[in-house]
Amino acid sequence: MPPTRTQLSQAYPIDSSIDADGRLQLGGCDAVELAREFGTPAYIVSEDDLRARAQAFVEAFRTRTKDFDVLFASKAFPCTAIYRVLAQEGIACDVASGGELSLALRGGFDPARIYMHGNAKSVAELRFARRAGVGHIVIDNHDEIERLEAVVDDGEPQPVLLRVTPDVRGRTNDKISTGQADSKFGFSIAQAPAAIARVQGSDRLDLVGLHMHIGSQILELEPFRLAIEAIAPLGDFSTYNLGGGLGVAYTADQEPPRIADYVAAKVDAVTRVLGPGKRILDEPGRALVANSTVTLYTVQSVKRNVSTWVGVDGGMSDNLRPMLYDSVYEAQVADRFGGGTLSRLAGKHCESGDVIVREVELNDPRVGDVIVTPATGAYGHAMANNYNGVPRPPVIMVSHGDARVVVRRETYDDLAARDVE
Numbered sequence: 001m002p003p004t005r006t007q008l009s010q011a012y013p014i015d016s017s018i019d020a021d022g023r024l025q026l027g028g029c030d031a032v033e034l035a036r037e038f039g040t041p042a043y044i045v046s047e048d049d050l051r052a053r054a055q056a057f058v059e060a061f062r063t064r065t066k067d068f069d070v071l072f073a074s075k076a077f078p079c080t081a082i083y084r085v086l087a088q089e090g091i092a093c094d095v096a097s098g099g100e101l102s103l104a105l106r107g108g109f110d111p112a113r114i115y116m117h118g119n120a121k122s123v124a125e126l127r128f129a130r131r132a133g134v135g136h137i138v139i140d141n142h143d144e145i146e147r148l149e150a151v152v153d154d155g156e157p158q159p160v161l162l163r164v165t166p167d168v169r170g171r172t173n174d175k176i177s178t179g180q181a182d183s184k185f186g187f188s189i190a191q192a193p194a195a196i197a198r199v200q201g202s203d204r205l206d207l208v209g210l211h212m213h214i215g216s217q218i219l220e221l222e223p224f225r226l227a228i229e230a231i232a233p234l235g236d237f238s239t240y241n242l243g244g245g246l247g248v249a250y251t252a253d254q255e256p257p258r259i260a261d262y263v264a265a266k267v268d269a270v271t272r273v274l275g276p277g278k279r280i281l282d283e284p285g286r287a288l289v290a291n292s293t294v295t296l297y298t299v300q301s302v303k304r305n306v307s308t309w310v311g312v313d314g315g316m317s318d319n320l321r322p323m324l325y326d327s328v329y330e331a332q333v334a335d336r337f338g339g340g341t342l343s344r345l346a347g348k349h350c351e352s353g354d355v356i357v358r359e360v361e362l363n364d365p366r367v368g369d370v371i372v373t374p375a376t377g378a379y380g381h382a383m384a385n386n387y388n389g390v391p392r393p394p395v396i397m398v399s400h401g402d403a404r405v406v407v408r409r410e411t412y413d414d415l416a417a418r419d420v421e
């Protein structure tokens with residue numbers, strides 16, 4: 001019986017398709033051929049998808065307001081080649097550590113358009129940011145105010161934003177919710193006035209506005225409006241950084257708001273509640289990169305006991321999200337889309353919880369098949385690790401039939417590269 005043909009879901013990159021032979025094509029390249037050429041597991045990034053989403057964000061703002069900037073929240077995919085593509089698209093950047101700052105600079109971001117975050121920035125990180133000429137530092141807590149003042153010792157005030165938690169929650173996993181009052185991030189609404197006064201009184205810091213971020217993978221627009229209303233009483237500022245948070249489709253049945261609707265909701269709320277003429281900053285991370293990328297694996301074993309366990313050559317070392325947040329992914333056999341065998345897609349790690357997809361219909365999975373999981377661009381490479389001594393996967397960028405390695409696969413020698421004896 002011929003396999004049931006399945007439509008590609010919106011979780012896949014925009015330039016992916018299934019060809020007449022039922023084989024997955026990514027950026028004009030055959031997925032199974034990519035697996036053969038570069039090995040598995042591998043992250044395959046569609047360059048055109050990345051560029052299209054960056055352009056969609058910029059365009060959505062440009063049609064609604066004059067004064068804005070779109071920042072790539074680079075924690076989602078901190079990889080030089082990704083920074084480079086997004087810098088070329090003219091967007092700005094947010095970094096959450098000295099390491100991300102170093103990669104962002106290497107990727108070509110103008111330091112003046114970099115914003116540095118973090119609830120526990122060290123003196124060394126603040127000094128690095130200051131010397132690099134980072135445009136804005138987002139102050140998170142009282143301890144940091146003094147630490148930053150000490151670093152600003154050349155007579156030129158450092159532009160800063162102050163991070164507040166509006167006590168508004170989006171409906172999302174607790175571990176990626178950030179806007180509640182009792183958060184490790186930012187000042188609560190109650191504490192914010194004293195912090196604002198303290199920073200405004202500093203001759204070393206120049207407070208240009210407020211920052212907030214209510215959480216990630218938010219699939220409704222109302223919390224963003226409520227958060228803007230919540231911070232309005234804190235004063236009148238020229239700049240408001242509204243964080244990121246727009247959710248993405250990990251599976252066919254998830255319906256995130258369109259980029260244009262998300263931007264319209266935020267811009268309209270700022271104009272209505274905070275007044276016209278405000279500079280609006282937004283920090284999409286996941287919404288820029290998640291759907292640009294898929295992961296390819298190779299099946300190593302198919303075991304039938306109570307369930308059908310399809311064991312692949314990666315897992316929690318290349319995608320931690322299912323284990324951290326119970327995130328749900330799709331999977332398919334890359335050259336035989338369709339269902340038929342209810343399977344558990346298991347990783348190779350020595351850990352029962354290392355299950356990439358709990359329940360997935362695969363088409364007669366066999367050893368040697370290439371499996372694809374879409375929507376792994378956000379927090380895949382970013383959270384990759386060496387658990388069980390597994391080398392981290394390469395990042396391969398595809399576009400119009402070309403594929404190039406932008407991060408090579410780790411080697412066993414890399415695993416020992418930091419040994420000193």
Ligand SMILES: Cc1ncc(COP(=O)(O)O)c(C=O)c1O
Nearest residue numbers: 073213216244245283284285286
């Ligand atoms: C300050 C800040 N900005 C932006 C983001 C990116 O969020 P997302 O990837 O959901 O767009 C985060 C994520 O936690 C964040 O903390």
